[in-house]
Amino acid sequence: MAPMGIRLSPLGVAVFCLLGVSVLYHLYAGVISNRIASFRLKRKVDLRDLLAVSVEAAVLGGKEVKKVRDENGLKEKTKGKTKEGANELLTMGDLQSHRKMFNLLRNTFPDVTVFSEEHDNMVDKEIAWSRDIPADILDKIEGGKDISPESITVWIDPLDATQEYTENLVQYVTTMVCVAVGGKPLIGVIHQPFTGFTAWAFVGQASNMRARSSYSVNPAKVIVSRSHAGEVKTYIREALGNNTKIIAAGGAGYKVLSLLEMPSTDADSVEQADVYVHTTYIKKWDICAGAALLNAMGGHMTTLKGEDIDYSGTPVNKGGLVATVGLDHKALLERLPTKDLTKQ
Structure with missing residues (x-):
């Protein structure tokens, strides 16, 4: 008897091939999907774009x-209530600003961590970056400085000086964005909504701001918070003398601008100061942008003990702060009283 052979019909061959392709697809689809997801996670961020x-x-x-x-x-x-017992206010201005700022940043850079002073569940996927880069940024900042999004923390303050905002003291009001890389402030933006002026800086690159030609500590003009200026006066005059002028003002953004040279068209909107001191807890979205601006001009913003502030992790800075530019920051710190007002 002749040996029996197996004959496959063309249809059978086709079915077998299709089954093989299906098995291979399911075997590798997960791998491909994971690799695509990994690629997306590692997508680089151009820092000039992020500044814009x-x-x-x-x-x-x-x-x-x-x-x-x-x-x-x-x-x-x-x-x-704040730690000092003052009411912490929220207005529609805070919320509406937060929704625009937060959604624009998250829609443009979905892999970047963004912290805001406000919290709101409204998602607006229609808000998109215009793709415009301001002329002065194009002129002063090189593109192509790409870094991993995992190293970036963005801090936004949708409305700094809310108390003053409700009192119609709008000269103190700002909106702020800060980009920290590895916990260090790199990009800072402080915008004055009621004058239209925007200050920006990219540490190690450029800024549209500059330090004034001179500062003084004998006597000094020291700018502090309106909400607890009384206890700070004694602290500062003990360090710098009774001739020290204390300027009580609202908003951390405003206080940083007071240390810098404002354009002549906006000079009247900010009172000049030599030093900025804060002696109690303060949130990082209040101060990160200002720290970047000062650092870009060779200035400093540290705790009262002279420690650098880490702009990652918890939003609270518990060490108070001293901010200067154009002065010997270390020498100034050595004159401050040893008592720790941040614990009061």
């Missing part, structure tokens, strides 16, 4: 802040 978006976000938020104030639609309420 930060400026656009601060301006966009500022428009909301001004619109709400102009229309008297604040709808203010309290979020609770």
